[in-house]
Amino acid sequence: MIRVLLVDDHVMIRAGLERLLDQDPGIEVVAVADRGALALELDAKMQPDVVVMDISMPDMDGIETTRRLVAERAGACVVMLTAHTDRGRVLDAVDAGALGYLVKDADPAALIAGIHAAANGDAPVDPRAARAVIDARARPIGPVLTERETEVLALVAQGEANKVIARRLTISEKTVKAHLTRVFAALGVTDRTQAALWAVEHGIGESAERVRS
Numbered sequence: 001m002i003r004v005l006l007v008d009d010h011v012m013i014r015a016g017l018e019r020l021l022d023q024d025p026g027i028e029v030v031a032v033a034d035r036g037a038l039a040l041e042l043d044a045k046m047q048p049d050v051v052v053m054d055i056s057m058p059d060m061d062g063i064e065t066t067r068r069l070v071a072e073r074a075g076a077c078v079v080m081l082t083a084h085t086d087r088g089r090v091l092d093a094v095d096a097g098a099l100g101y102l103v104k105d106a107d108p109a110a111l112i113a114g115i116h117a118a119a120n121g122d123a124p125v126d127p128r129a130a131r132a133v134i135d136a137r138a139r140p141i142g143p144v145l146t147e148r149e150t151e152v153l154a155l156v157a158q159g160e161a162n163k164v165i166a167r168r169l170t171i172s173e174k175t176v177k178a179h180l181t182r183v184f185a186a187l188g189v190t191d192r193t194q195a196a197l198w199a200v201e202h203g204i205g206e207s208a209e210r211v212r213s
Contacts, residue, residue, distance in 0.1 A: 001026060002026055002027045002115060002119045003028050003030045003046070003048045003049045003050075004021060004030065004048055004051070004115060005029075005032070005039065005043055005048040005050075005051045006021075006031070006032045006033070006052050007032075007033045007034075007039040007051060007052065007053045007057075007062065007065070008034070008052075008054040008057075008081075009034045009035060009056070009057045009058060010054075011034070013054075013104075014032050014034070018032060020111070021111075021112065021115070026116065027112070027116075030046050030048055031045075031046050035057055035058065035060065036057055036059055036062070036064065036065035037060060039053070039065050040068055040069055040072065043069050043072075043073060043076065044072065044073065047073065049077060049119050050078075050079060050118050050119050051066075051077065051078045051079070052111075053065065053066055053078050053081065054080075054081060054082055055080060055082040055084055055089060055093070056082070056083075056084075062080060062082070062093070063089075063092045063096045064096070066080070066093065066096040066097055066098050067097060070097035076097075077118050077119065078097065078098045078099060079099060079101070079102060079114060079118050079124060080093045080098045080101045081103075081104060081111065082102075082103065083103065083104050085103055085128040099123050100114055100118050100124035100125060101124075101125050101129040102114045102125075102126050106126055145183060149179050149182060149186075151169060152165055152169070152176060153195060154199065154204050155168065156183075156192050156196050157195075157196045157199035157200050159196070162177060162180075180192065180195070183195060
């Protein structure tokens, strides 16, 4: 028997979900919560096999509730059930520790199947949510710099002046300044000090050794 905790702040939705899940002989709804704080209390007390979690709640949203729940109980299994399929919400839920991500307008059978899958250690994800994750992971992380711009930034991180950078890369100072203008725009900084700090934090300054050779 899969023991489930339902978390949703809408009374009618909670009641409808409870009726739906009670139709499955392999699922038992052991508790319901209308807010994040109560969900944490009930999870600690009941230790359900699966927590079905809404995202939008007034006191503490489902993402923060999931983050705390997973931190407080090792092995907690949370499946988000929400109307949101935007990339940001999906990624935040996954990063918070949710095992699955299902959507409220899906076929009811998909929810039941998803709970069974989660209880078995699988990760049920609605195709729309999966698409959002794939699209996000396919995008480059952070600003996109050309190889030359990265070389210039690496030397800036080493404290080199434009004249020295130009000589080492065999380009003009004017070209160095042009590269820096594009680098500043890509990083969202306004001067070379900020750019240098960004480069050091992201390990780009280490590539200066390759520039020297």
